[in-house]
Amino acid sequence: MASLTYRWVILRCGVILFPDGDHGVEDVQSIADSPSDRRLDDEEYWELPVILDMLGGGIRLAQQVLSERTVGFMYSHSVTSEASASWDMMLQAHPEGITHSEDMTMRIMRYDAMIRHIYFEETTHLFNIQRLKRAQGLTAVSEVPRVGYWAVEGWDVSEA
Structure with a gap:
């Protein structure tokens, strides 16, 4: 994290x-x-x-x-990386800002979506930490907002 x-x-x-x-x-x-x-x-x-x-x-x-940086700046810049199966599921959490190349091999993420991705990743990590704590019989002391990747249908949110 x-x-x-x-x-x-x-x-x-x-x-x-x-x-x-x-x-x-x-x-x-x-x-x-x-x-x-x-x-x-x-x-x-x-x-x-x-x-x-x-x-x-x-x-x-x-x-x-x-x-x-302005919203316009964030909307006008993007970062490209290889597409993956995990990203197909994660895309469901993003209302906009992430597209694929024509041949579907690359993911193009605007900078505004990159910031949202960071938030979604960190939130999902926090959820997983709390899930591990509960599995160990420990108390989770704060509630993680149900947003981002762990809120996507099909994401593993099982408890031990």
């Missing part, structure tokens, strides 16, 4: 969002080069306060983008 925003906002869209590299994040290379798939390096980011600080920094980064 803590590396998600950095990966999207800086690694995938940073050339457009921060053409001068002025995003304020000093540790981009270690985030990009993490030996762990899509998460922070366990060797460097293990203690909870450090992880929470990175998560908070990612939230502030997304807030910075939203405060500095």
